[in-house]
Amino acid sequence: MPPTPPLPAVLLGRSEAHLCSATDAEELGARLHRDAVEPFRALREAARREGFDLTILSGFRSFERQLSIWNRKAAGELAVLDSDARPLNVATLEPRELALAILRWSALPGASRHHWGTDLDVYDARAKPKGYEVELVPAEVNPGGMFGPLHEWLDACIAEDRAFGFFRPYDRDRGGVAPERWHLSWAPLARVHARSLTPTLLRETLERVDMRLKDVVIRDLDEIFERFVANTAPEPA
Numbered sequence: 001m002p003p004t005p006p007l008p009a010v011l012l013g014r015s016e017a018h019l020c021s022a023t024d025a026e027e028l029g030a031r032l033h034r035d036a037v038e039p040f041r042a043l044r045e046a047a048r049r050e051g052f053d054l055t056i057l058s059g060f061r062s063f064e065r066q067l068s069i070w071n072r073k074a075a076g077e078l079a080v081l082d083s084d085a086r087p088l089n090v091a092t093l094e095p096r097e098l099a100l101a102i103l104r105w106s107a108l109p110g111a112s113r114h115h116w117g118t119d120l121d122v123y124d125a126r127a128k129p130k131g132y133e134v135e136l137v138p139a140e141v142n143p144g145g146m147f148g149p150l151h152e153w154l155d156a157c158i159a160e161d162r163a164f165g166f167f168r169p170y171d172r173d174r175g176g177v178a179p180e181r182w183h184l185s186w187a188p189l190a191r192v193h194a195r196s197l198t199p200t201l202l203r204e205t206l207e208r209v210d211m212r213l214k215d216v217v218i219r220d221l222d223e224i225f226e227r228f229v230a231n232t233a234p235e236p237a
């Protein structure tokens with residue numbers, strides 16, 4: 001039986017009913033969709049056999065948290081990075097340019113795959129030097145970076161269909177979200193969520209919240225949705 005479509009509140013990060021137990025969250029170091037817990041544990045165990053300590057930096061993220069990130073970036077309180085992860089001077093950007101720049105690295109509230117609990121950002125805790133704070137930047141995950149070996153192993157697992165359903169939605173630059181090798185998604189469930197999220201639901205939601213750059217985002221939402229939300233790698237079959 002195909003999974004039932006998720007409720008709008010789940011799609012938008014406004015429900016936590018789909019998340020794993022507090023005990024599981026503590027053990028995983030993050031909250032995930034309850035159905036994604038066992039597949040993640042299987043992937044982590046496979047990684048452990050290869051000498052990696054596959055660790056979650058970020059799992060579920062709520063609508064309110066994503067809204068706060070968005071508003072702080074739009075206000076210049078959090079760094080907005082260019083495609084090479086260098087800080088931009090937001091004061092020099094027009095509203096549309098600023099919105100597009102934020103979208104390169106941050107989802108619109110309501111449109112983050114982290115809302116679903118199916119998506120997570122990972123690193124190799126064994127390769128992390130003591131005291132080093134993981135930033136999730138390309139230099140860490142590219143070949144030669146401290147987490148490069150983990151990601152090369154993950155590349156092989158995904159290509160050979162032994163990643164327990166996980167894949168990389170932001171595998172390469174498709175002109176929308178920047179490549180994010182650290183971001184994994186559990187396809188069997190994420191695919192159902194991705195199909196259910198529409199520009200109409202997003203528009204109705206954003207119209208009602210206190211969000212910076214709202215006018216330009218609402219105006220260009222169809223284009224933004226195509227370029228930054230729907231524009232991901234195809235899920236594995």
Ligand SMILES: [Zn+2]
Pocket residue numbers: 114119120121180182183184
């Ligand atoms: Zn992510």
